[in-house]
Structures are given as C-alpha cells and as structure tokens.
Amino acid sequence: MIPWALLAALQRLGGSDSFSRKLRRRCTMRCRVLLLAGLMAIGSGFAAMAAGSGNSANDRLLALPPDEQAAMLTRGIKGCAGESVFPMGVVTTPKWKGLAYWSVHCKDGRNFAVQIAPDPKAPWIAADCAALQGTGKECFKKF
Numbered sequence: 001m002i003p004w005a006l007l008a009a010l011q012r013l014g015g016s017d018s019f020s021r022k023l024r025r026r027c028t029m030r031c032r033v034l035l036l037a038g039l040m041a042i043g044s045g046f047a048a049m050a051a052g053s054g055n056s057a058n059d060r061l062l063a064l065p066p067d068e069q070a071a072m073l074t075r076g077i078k079g080c081a082g083e084s085v086f087p088m089g090v091v092t093t094p095k096w097k098g099l100a101y102w103s104v105h106c107k108d109g110r111n112f113a114v115q116i117a118p119d120p121k122a123p124w125i126a127a128d129c130a131a132l133q134g135t136g137k138e139c140f141k142k143f
Contacts, residue, residue, distance in 0.1 A: 053090040055118040058100035062087065073104045073114050077126050080106035088113070089143035103129070103139040113139050 053059055061069055070082025088101040098118030104126075105111050111129035129139035 053100065054098040055090060055100045055116060057116050057118075057120060057124075058087075058090060061100075061102070061116070069102075070104060073102055073124075073126075074106065074112075076124060077104075077106070077112055079108065080104070080110060080112065081108070083107045086140045088139075088141065091143075101143070103141075105140075111139050113137075 061072060064072065066085060069085045073085055074080045074082035082104050084105045086103040088103055090101075091097055091099040100116040100118075102114045102116070103111060104114060112126045113129055113132060115125040115127075117124075132139065
C-alpha cells in the first residue's frame with residue numbers, strides 16, 4: 001500500500017494528476033477490501049468491549065469522552081467532522097485477534113466503519129458504510 005504522503009511527494013516531483021488519482025483510488029479500494037475481508041472472516045468470535053482487549057489504541061479510545069473519540073476516529077477521513085461514535089467490537093478469533101471496529105457518523109451525514117489494528121504502528125482503516133451494504137455487515141451494530 002502506498003501512503004498518501006508518498007503520493008503527494010510523487011505529484012510534487014512531477015507525477016501526473018491522473019497517475020496520482022489512480023494510485024489513490026487503488027489504495028482506497030485495497031483498504032476497503034481489507035476492511036471487508038476482516039469483517040467477513042471474523043464471524044462471531046468477538047469479545048466484550050472492555051479495557052484489556054489486547055488492542056491498546058482501542059482501550060485508550062474507550063477511555064476518552066465521546067467528542068474526543070469522534071475527533072480521533074475521523075482524523076484520516078477527509079471532510080468528516082465526527083458527530084457520534086459506536087464501538088462495534090473486538091475480534092477474538094486467532095487469525096484476526098485484537099482488531100477493533102468502530103462506527104462513526106459525520107456531521108455531513110456520511111457514516112464510516114473504522115478498523116483499528118492491535119499493532120500501534122499499523123494505520124487505521126476507514127471504509128464508507130455504504131460500501132458494506134449487501135455484504136451482511138452493518139455499521140452501528142455490535143458484532
């Protein structure tokens with residue numbers, strides 16, 4: 001996956017807008033596919049949302065007030081000012097253990113699912129909830 005900063009640097013160095021848009025679109029699609037795959041593969045093996053979930057970022061997020069949770073969850077979502085959040089669950093199955101999922105509602109009406117990996121260096125992945133329609137997975141619903 002190519003970080004957004006690298007895309008911006010390529011564009012400043014003379015990369016074409018078309019090339020940059022194609023890479024950004026490819027990265028966005030991969031993120032959505034990864035999020036969807038994680039949601040589908042984990043099934044019903046979730047633990048209760050509690051401190052000590054095995055995901056330190058999620059545990060810290062749970063300790064924050066709702067307005068700060070919304071601000072943290074929407075940091076990487078362009079144009080989204082978080083209005084409300086919902087912790088959906090933390091995966092306990094061996095393959096996906098520790099992945100935390102949250103839903104966030106933006107003031108502009110959009111909704112996103114956010115995946116938080118247990119590795120603090122891993123990026124948070126957000127997918128528009130509209131992209132999950134028809135997959136059997138929903139935003140703002142406990143797993």
